[in-house]
Amino acid sequence: MRSSAKYEAAQSPAALVSTMDRVVSAVLRHNATLLLVLVFCAVAVVGVFVIRDLQTANAEAQNIYAVSVQGLREIGELQFDAQETRRATLYALTTNDSNLQVEYADQSRGADQRVTDGITQYRHQARLPAEMALAERLTHDWANYLSIRDEVLASILEGSTKEAVTLDLSGGVPSFERVRLDLNEVKRLYDDQASQRLGNVVATSRRSALRLIGILGFTFLLSSTAVWAIQRSRMLSAIQLAKLQMEFVASVSHELRTPLAVLSSAADNIADGVVREKADLERYGRVLQNQSRQMTGLVDQILLFASTEDRKKRYVLEPLDVAQIIASLESSTRELIQGAGFVVERHIEPGLPQVMGDLSAITQCLQNLVGNAVKYGAQSRWIGLGVSMGPAEHPPGQEVRISVSDKGIGMDRSEIPHIFEPFYRSPRVMQIHGTGLGLSLATRIAETLGGRLSVVSELSVGSTFTLHLPIVERERLEMTGVASPPYSSKQT
């Protein structure tokens, strides 16, 4: 007998290992999903870069329009107004009517004011040294031209046409030519800046296009890999299932064939009169009885598995005492255990609460575990049967744990995720008779009853399988009553 504290201490690291195994199994099962998540993350990251590039290109294009295109338009207007200033001045020369001359002078002054404003704005916007120097020169040249223009206008209005023409030819024409050249220089600078910005936009667009091509290629590659991985996973699963089913058929055939051969042989001997004595007939009868029961048990197990395939089997749930369950288990496995020469070491906590379940289903589940302990218990001939109470993982609360341990061949950690799969049999135990349905059936029963089955195993040390069963809640018990008729529960 082991102590309770010792048993609990052994359970904690075992639970940790079990959790790790579950995580590893989940990662292996969902590798294709992880690949798709990776693709999504990569696409999102590159998409952010592409969007940022597009925004930069858009801002640059807007900048080109605002600064260069708009600037060129303003320079065009400036050139037009400068010409208008001069044109209106020259128009005043064409008439002797003072009223018309005043009107032309007025037009010239209006145009020159627009030019002056435009030059002032350009000076404020100038950032580069070349721009600032040009702005200074343009301001100076324009002021110079305006002073000559004013003299020309005054001469025209005074009636001194000849003097006005002389003044314009000697001073007005060259000074206006300097202004014209300055404005052309401003335009050239704007052109250069626009070309430079356009080059930036083109470079940004090219970079975005390359990134898009890259991400599309990357996405295509990873998506293809993911699809390939999924298809391969499905194909391997299908192959594995087919293989397991073939092994199952072979195993079941073998399991059925052995008792059938015995039955057939015994029947032949009786029919042929080989066996005549009463004692021999009784011995043959027991053999026939045992083989028939073995066949019946095997067929029952297959039928039970088939009935739980859709996880819709109905059980009659009722409050059960732990002692009642243990008694049922001992009754159903006594012959097996004694026949195999095993010793059962029990550790049952006192005062355990009732559990909710179906007695025959729980017995069937535990019977499978005890059967495995006998089959794989090797030479130790020892089975540990423990019953304790502990916190349940899901749903939160308390649960009763019934564990069946052996000191047999144990299992490798990589095998554990597969042992609850139907038809799975470890390659190491192929020489031991079995269908690969026992643990799968036990798991389905446990889950259908609202519990679960867990395992802790170490190669060449032994295994412990634990059935976790929910306890009967007090209020539920009070509502139901032990003596009240059992109710049925449907678990999917």
Add this chain to the structure above:
Amino acid sequence: MGRLASLLISVGAAALLLAAPPREASPSAARLGPQQTLPSQPLAIVVNRTNSVDDLSMSELRKVFLGERSHWPNGRRITLVMREPGEPERTTILRDVCQMNESEFKNHFLHGLFTGEILVSPKILATPIGVRKFVFNVPGAIGYLRLSDVDNTVKIVRVDELLPEDKGYKLHVEAARTGN
């Protein structure tokens, strides 16, 4: 010979400008009737803002408006700006400064241009705005405007040391407008 031809052309042009028929009295003035007293408004003498002259005596003003003085003290030629015949402002100047009627004024300039005593004939502007802009554009220009038509683009000259809003200022024009 050429100088004579030029002189004749100038005289001819002046004759055409000065011979423009006087405008009829404005309808509003006609409605008021001769017996009604019209409120008067000062008539400002204006020059270009660059002109250094601030003050003119009435006799100097008369010489300027009759073309007997051709240059400012700074040497700039004087350009005389007049309104069209019949305008109340012109009538006021002819009456109070030149002390002539329209006909005497025309004859004076015809004679002066013909004899060469006067170099240029006055410039005729149709509106007070035109007068103001002309004076603004020509540094040697001098003209006249109702005080309400004056702005800071031109400079008002004192007449006998008086500004138009001063008491005793001699140049006043009827407030009723003939339309501009």
